[in-house]
Amino acid sequence: MERITYLDNAATTFPKPDIVHDTIRNFYSTCGVNPGRSGCDLALKAEEMIQGTRKKIAHLFNKSLIDSGKAKDPNRTVFTLNATMSLNLIVNGTIDRGDHIVTTMLEHDSVIRPANHKSREGAETTYVKPDPEGYVNPEDIRKAIKKNTRLVIVNHASNVIGTVQDLKAIGKICKESGVQFAVDAAQTAGVLPIDMAECNISFVSFTGHKGLFGPTGTGGICVADDAEIAGTIYGGTGVRSAQPYHLEEFPYRLEAGTLNLAGICGLSAGIDWIAQKGMDNIYRHEMELLAMLQEGLEEIKGVRFWGTKSLANRVGTLSITIDNYDPADVGMILDVEYGVITRTGLHCAPLIHEHIGTGARGSVRFSVGPFNTKEHIDTALKAVREVAADRCS
Numbered sequence: 001m002e003r004i005t006y007l008d009n010a011a012t013t014f015p016k017p018d019i020v021h022d023t024i025r026n027f028y029s030t031c032g033v034n035p036g037r038s039g040c041d042l043a044l045k046a047e048e049m050i051q052g053t054r055k056k057i058a059h060l061f062n063k064s065l066i067d068s069g070k071a072k073d074p075n076r077t078v079f080t081l082n083a084t085m086s087l088n089l090i091v092n093g094t095i096d097r098g099d100h101i102v103t104t105m106l107e108h109d110s111v112i113r114p115a116n117h118k119s120r121e122g123a124e125t126t127y128v129k130p131d132p133e134g135y136v137n138p139e140d141i142r143k144a145i146k147k148n149t150r151l152v153i154v155n156h157a158s159n160v161i162g163t164v165q166d167l168k169a170i171g172k173i174c175k176e177s178g179v180q181f182a183v184d185a186a187q188t189a190g191v192l193p194i195d196m197a198e199c200n201i202s203f204v205s206f207t208g209h210k211g212l213f214g215p216t217g218t219g220g221i222c223v224a225d226d227a228e229i230a231g232t233i234y235g236g237t238g239v240r241s242a243q244p245y246h247l248e249e250f251p252y253r254l255e256a257g258t259l260n261l262a263g264i265c266g267l268s269a270g271i272d273w274i275a276q277k278g279m280d281n282i283y284r285h286e287m288e289l290l291a292m293l294q295e296g297l298e299e300i301k302g303v304r305f306w307g308t309k310s311l312a313n314r315v316g317t318l319s320i321t322i323d324n325y326d327p328a329d330v331g332m333i334l335d336v337e338y339g340v341i342t343r344t345g346l347h348c349a350p351l352i353h354e355h356i357g358t359g360a361r362g363s364v365r366f367s368v369g370p371f372n373t374k375e376h377i378d379t380a381l382k383a384v385r386e387v388a389a390d391r392c393s
């Protein structure tokens with residue numbers, strides 16, 4: 001492979017750990033049958049692997065509960081194809097005509113669009129503004145909650161500027177207001193600890209292909225034991241086929257059709273890899289690289305930062321623009337001439353661009369991952385320096 005400097009880990013982490021590839025190859029070649037559809041040994045083994053992965057994910061988001069000796073029902077962890085599908089299931093399964101959703105301007109369009117579709121059908125959505133740095137004041141969530149609010153849904157970490165929101169404070173407000181609380185953990189599952197009980201979270205929506213190091217086509221929802229949600233996709237459970245309506249019990253309530261067996265065993269291996277490396281070690285490494293990148297960029301004439309420069313309450317993502325350039329052109333030059341891969345434009349999050357001032361053209365986003373090195377950061381800085389020098393001297 002041509003030498004590249006991959007700094008687009010917020011889109012998907014790349015590469016994945018070797019163990020993920022090895023596990024998929026080994027498991028899928030020896031056990032790639034349809035789980036839950038027959039009683040043969042292979043199907044049982046496949047089912048066992050899936051149940052084991054549900055359990056690992058349930059533990060990941062419920063540490064305080066497990067540590068206190070209580071059980072978390074693994075069947076309330078359901079698999080989907082990605083975070084977008086999870087967020088659609090959450091919005092569609094909790095919101096009816098006349099209901100109100102509170103969310104934020106930091107959201108990905110996998111929240112904005114389902115919420116807007118619901119609004120078009122007679123629900124209502126409030127988008128809470130963060131401060132200029134990109135942090136939401138939890139009290140603004142409280143102010144936005146009304147009698148008919150049924151769901152507060154918050155992006156844990158921005159995929160544009162990396163700001164991390166205070167889930168504990170928001171969850172407390174949701175509990176006091178009797179409103180279900182959903183967290184979009186697309187950028188934080190596997191990156192930062194998330195504790196459903198401590199933060200009063202009803203639904204954690206996760207994707208498998210970013211910080212959990214699984215393959216694309218994996219994701220899910222961890223549903224709290226007292227959370228209420230209706231199923232909105234039906235059929236293909238492989239059990240009780242004579243029943244005319246979809247099953248109410250978890251995980252079937254939110255799962256329909258054959259699961260992504262190869263993907264889920266890869267996801268399971270990704271979670272094991274995080275446990276082996278230590279989530280905080282991975283995070284520390286990424287934040288060291290982010291700090292180095294940020295410091296270097298700050299010294300380059302013509303580079304503008306958008307969102308916070310704070311390294312606290314942050315993940316390894318930053319957004320810049322370069323004066324006299326369209327962000328899309330910067331991304332293309334970095335890629336074609338320097339092999340530096342970033343992501344440009346709106347990053348599926350138009351409202352936060354509107355809020356921070358990057359408008360319709362968006363930004364150039366750099367996002368680090370565990371396989372990045374200081375050399376990668378040096379390469380990226382040298383490239384940005386040369387690009388900026390062309391038009392900003």
Ligand SMILES: Cc1ncc(COP(=O)(O)O)c(C=O)c1O
Nearest residue numbers: 082083084108110159184186207
């Ligand atoms: C904050 C956020 N939410 C949701 C998504 C959607 O994730 P997926 O690609 O798994 O559908 C993304 C993907 O970039 C994201 O960054």
